[in-house]
Amino acid sequence: MSKFRKKDKGGLPAISTASLPDIVFMLLFFFMVATVMRDSSLMVENQMPNADQVEKLKKDRTIFIFAGKPSSQYKQFGQEPRIQFNDAFITVEDVQSSVSQGIVEMNEELQSKVVIGLKVDKNTNAGLVSDIKQELRKANALKVMYISNNQKVE
Amino acid sequence: MAKRAAPEVNAGSMADIAFLLLIFFLVTTTIEKDKGLLRSLPPIDDTEVEPPVIKQKNLFTVNINRNNQLLVEEEEIPITELRQATIDFLDNGGGTNQAGESCDYCKGERSEASSDHPDKAIISMKHDRETTYEKYIEVQNELVAAYNFLREREATRLYSQYYPNAEKVFTAMLEEKEKNQFSKDEVLNERIETIKKLFPMKLSEAEPDKK
Numbered sequence: 269m270s271k272f273r274k275k276d277k278g279g280l281p282a283i284s285t286a287s288l289p290d291i292v293f294m295l296l297f298f299f300m301v302a303t304v305m306r307d308s309s310l311m312v313e314n315q316m317p318n319a320d321q322v323e324k325l326k327k328d329r330t331i332f333i334f335a336g337k338p339s340s341q342y343k344q345f346g347q348e349p350r351i352q353f354n355d356a357f358i359t360v361e362d363v364q365s366s367v368s369q370g371i372v373e374m375n376e377e378l379q380s381k382v383v384i385g386l387k388v389d390k391n392t393n394a395g396l397v398s399d400i401k402q403e404l405r406k407a408n409a410l411k412v413m414y415i416s417n418n419q420k421v422e
Numbered sequence: 423m424a425k426r427a428a429p430e431v432n433a434g435s436m437a438d439i440a441f442l443l444l445i446f447f448l449v450t451t452t453i454e455k456d457k458g459l460l461r462s463l464p465p466i467d468d469t470e471v472e473p474p475v476i477k478q479k480n481l482f483t484v485n486i487n488r489n490n491q492l493l494v495e496e497e498e499i500p501i502t503e504l505r506q507a508t509i510d511f512l513d514n515g516g517g518t519n520q521a522g523e524s525c526d527y528c529k530g531e532r533s534e535a536s537s538d539h540p541d542k543a544i545i546s547m548k549h550d551r552e553t554t555y556e557k558y559i560e561v562q563n564e565l566v567a568a569y570n571f572l573r574e575r576e577a578t579r580l581y582s583q584y585y586p587n588a589e590k591v592f593t594a595m596l597e598e599k600e601k602n603q604f605s606k607d608e609v610l611n612e613r614i615e616t617i618k619k620l621f622p623m624k625l626s627e628a629e630p631d632k633k
Contacts, residue, residue, distance in 0.1 A: 285437070292440040299447035317559040321566040322457040324600075330456075385456065394486075394558040395551025395630055402629070405466050414559055415458040 311352050312336035317390040319416040325385060329378040330413070331370040333363070335396060336389025349392045351400065360396075363403035371409065383411045459562055464626075480537050482511045482545045486561060488552040501560060508568035511536055512543050512621060527576060527620060540572075540621045548628040565625060572621045581613055592617060 313336045334352040338345040350357045353366045371382050384404055388397055404412060484504070485493040492501055499507065515528025517538030525539045537543035545565060549558055570592070577592035588594035595614055599607070 289433070289436045289440055292437055292444055296440055296444045296447065299444065299451050303447050303451045317556040319459055319559055319563040321459065321563050321570055323460045325456040325458060327456070383460070385458070388555050390554065390556035390559070392555045393551055394549050394553040394555050397555055397558070398549075398551070398627075398630055401463055405463050408465070410463040410465060411460065412463060413458040413460045414562065415456050416559055416563075418457045 309355070310334065311339060311342050311355075311357065312350060313339050313389050313391075314387055315390050316387065316415055316417045319414075320418065322416060322418050323413075325383070325413055325415070328375070329381050330383045330385045331367060331374075331409075332385045332387055333367075333400060334387045335400065336392055349389070349396050351396070360399045360403060363400055364407040367404060367407045367409050371407075381411075382409055383413050384409050385413050385415050387415045459559070459566060461562070461625075476544060477538075477542075479516075479535055480542045480544060482508065482537070482543065484545060484547045484561060484565070486547075486549040486553045486557060488550040490554060490557040492561065501564060504561065504564040505568050505571070508545065508565055509571055511545075512540055512568060512572060514543075515539060517542075527579070529575075544624045544626060546626050546628065549630055551630045553630075566623075569621055569623050573617050576620050577617050580617070 312334050314334060315336075335349055337347060337349050338357075345357060351360065351363065352358070353363070353370075358366055367384065371379055374382065386397065386400065401412065404410070483493075483495060487493065492499060492504065494504060494507055510530060513528050513530035514533055514536035515525030515530050515538075516532050516534055516536055518524045519539035519541040523539075528540065530536070547561070547565070549561075574590055574592045577595060581595065582588075582591050585591050585594045592614075595610060595617075599610055599614060602610070
């Protein structure tokens with residue numbers, strides 16, 4: 269009789285799952301955008317040293333240089349620590365030209381803010397790092413970042 | 423003939439397909455979180471200008487030998503004491519700076535034998551070619567930590583009223599700068615510069631000897 273009569277009980281109404289694909293797609297797009305496929309495979313052992321006074325790295329203005337002992341599948345390159353740039357081993361003398369090339373390929377407004385990310389294995393001799401730094405000074409790329417694990421130093 | 427309605431496509435499995443893709447990307451994603459110690463290298467100087475004479479007491483020498491032993495101011499010390507030794511040196515304030523001002527914010531011993539002013543205090547670091555990189559970074563980390571400690575202290579003294587909830591005032595300031603990188607906050611930048619000026623990072627690295 270009354271308009272506001274309670275509806276007769278019919279159990280719990282089914283929850284609509286129609287928006288589920290939308291939610292999942294949203295997540296999917298996020299991860300698709302956030303995913304970075306590794307562009308250069310590591311050819312050297314690369315265990316970072318520990319440090320706790322670290323700053324974040326801005327990836328868009330960074331050129332990475334790796335250094336360390338050649339890893340097990342690249343044994344033919346010997347036991348001495350080597351420098352890897354992009355996908356190849358380079359010698360100390362090549363660092364300057366490689367870095368200059370890397371800078372030229374970068375976005376123009378970021379070229380003056382370039383940071384060199386040094387990913388060096390912790391068992392490398394510091395002499396090699398100092399050689400690299402000397403070359404970087406010649407290439408006039410003066411900002412370096414020693415990439416490290418952010419852990420408390422014991 | 424009656425027109426038949428197009429049969430509806432069952433979209434129920436759409437979620438499954440999307441989930442499958444989602445899980446694939448979830449697994450392959452590595453959120454890059456590279457962090458490290460940011461340092462500036464000195465530009466190459468070809469000019470034949472005589473470097474200015476630096477008083478021995480304003481120079482804090484840190485040497486690492488090939489066996490990863492640490493020699494600080496001609497004394498062998500464990501790395502755990504390096505941070506405090508560096509802080510004591512920088513914060514000494516025994517004399518005056520270039521402009522003749524004494525360091526009124528230093529809380530050190532004001533000893534005659536140690537540095538005059540944070541402006542003048544220079545850390546000189548030298549390592550052997552065969553020092554391991556791990557040790558080198560460890561030492562760098564301690565030296566940067568000493569500067570950060572002192573800057574943090576000054577930031578707390580000067581600007582803690584603007585950051586009442588922050589435990590580390592200088593870190594909070596830097597984080598805010600990071601957040602506002604597209605809208606420049608002049609006041610904040612000026613404050614950060616002020617703090618940096620109180621304890622300017624003067625860390626020189628000598629090249630290891632060539633054999």
